[in-house]
Amino acid sequence: MVLLCVIYPLLVAFAGKFSKGEGGGEKITKNGKVVGYALIGQSFTKPEYFWGRPSAVGYNAAGSAGSNKGPSNPDYLKQVSDRIDTLLKYNPTIKKADIPADMVTASGSGLDPNISEQGAIIQIKRIAAYRKLDEKKVAELVVENTQGPLLGLFGPSSVNVLKLNLALDELKK
């Protein structure tokens, strides 16, 4: 029991000190202040930022959960349809068929730090308008912040919303 409960975790904790974030989770700082964790998604609701996915826990990272809504639940379908309307309202130039599923469905953890590339693309026009930036520049930023599949071969590609928004703030200056 000593071996399993004391020695083993302490070995791991010791080794963890050498990883990014020294075992406490990788933090992201801006002007010397911690503004978030690289892996933990945060809520973005202001129109001048790229939005993340809907979250069942409101991005409160002291807990974590999905919505656990079944695929045929009428309340859930109503919710999704409301989210579509909100997106259309804030991004009047896009069509329904442009909206990817991840932007209107809640993630498993409620803390998903990523959105799909398409999810970022549909927001480019809105952001450019609010920030009075060149659309092309914002689009370039999205491409830069898209992480492709692992080794270019395995899995999907994704965009880290926090990192993208940080880069966006830099662009303004």
Next chain:
Amino acid sequence: MNTELLGIIATFLLTLVIAIPLGKYLAKVFAGEKVWTDFLKPIESGIYKLSGINPKEEMNWKQHMKALLTINLVWLVYGFFVLIYQDKLPMNPDGNPGMTPDLSFNTIISFVVNCDLQHYSGESGVTYLTQHVVMMFLMFVSCATGIAAAVVFFKAFRDKTSVRLGNFWEFFVKSITRLLLPLSLIMALILAFNGSPTSYEAKDQFISLQGDTVNVSRGPAAGMIAIKHLGTNGGGWFGANSAHPLENPNYVTNMVELIAQMIVPIAMVIAFGIFIRRRRLGWIIFGVMTIGMFLLLIPTVSSELGGNPALAKMGILQTTGAMEGKEVRFGPAISAYWSTVTTIISTGSVNNMHDSSMSLTGAWQLLGMMVNSFYGGCGVGILNYFIYLIIAVFISGLMVGRTPEFLGHKVEAREVKIAALITLLSPFLILAGTAIASFIFTSHGDAAWAVQPKNWLNNPGFHGFSEMLYEVTSSNANNGSGFEGLGDNNVLWNVLTGFVMLIGRFLPIIGPVAIAGLLGTKKFIPESAGTLKPDTLTFGLMTFAVIVVLNALSYFPALALGPLAEYFTMLK
């Protein structure tokens, strides 16, 4: 080809590359042959000395089971009290409260039996101390219990006639020192360097980019995540389990966690063949299990990639498949693979929320847990499979009109009775448990419990029924995943699933070991032309047919009421 599907193929191939040599290694370890990890012997003899064990003392199957049950009982009592009084014990930086007795009852059974059904949420329901000395400790030992029981069963078939089946404690200790601990250490390091937290710091607070104040739960999670997968346990450090970005930071860790949970169950099957000196039998069993897995995997992946038909009607883009309850960094394909793997073996960790899976996926998940032996849990998977095997031997014997034999031993009334009882046990527990829950839901909706029965279900209609069915099935299979919308932290669910887990764990371990022990003592009959050969393709197919028929007969009505009914109403 699609990168998401390539990810599945790569993960599965890597699993085999690791699991097959591991099986060969395990066979040697438990046979007492020389292996390169023998340098750990001094540590083992230290443990034997400290606990007053003589590892050379040979036991018969009854003594083995006595040892197993005794130590498990000790853990039950110990953990029950630690969980209740955890608020008064040290290492609780977040100030989390102690558990209620019924929740503690459920939780401790859940972890002792390798189920890891969680009616609490990791961030707020337990402390750093209990995560270590209860959860993580039990993850190691419950898995080692399963492996040790399987080795006893291996032993019974190794020699022609034998009552001496080795020493339980020796198998148990070796499972930990030679297998689980070294692998966990490697895996924990991989996780730590990919971003899983390892330090003992408490919750953190920061102000987000747009100005919100956010609290972040953390803690030394990496070590626990490693053993949770290697030991097919599945209990998460965080509430959202391996969907949580700190518990499963990226695609690499996702692959590592997927591989980790499959290698031991596969290795045990390979080890079985080598250990009893019938490699062919090991490969045939492996083949049947693999076919079973793909038959569940392919429809699951296709239904998840297809997306939700109800969302498709709204006219949005679903090229990436169904995303509710899934994480962008994994995508639906590998999430579907995970949900198959975690239900066929008894892990029960999730990287996506099963409650939000497509209806048919729900049916395949349930079926995977009902069969519970396509690889199956650490050690117990092969024991479950053995029950089907005995039934298949019996039926084949009836077909040709001879006394059935298995590996040179006559299978007689007593053995078949045990096998039949164990086969009937699962449907009984699952269907009766679901029936009780449904009855209380409909007739006693207003009972004054923590969660009122009428508010149990997170989803209406057929899907609500699936939530209850899933909970009981998962308990019986010692799986531990859930349709987590269910409001399960109240007296009924805690007690009901507590008993289901307990019975669903120990009887299916004792049954096969008893059969093997009984067979092992019988006179050895040399093979003749008329002997049933279990290591042929024909017999493999026969076993597969038995598995399909038994499960279809037992569970089709329940599945038809839940996920299938939901599927067909959505087609409208």
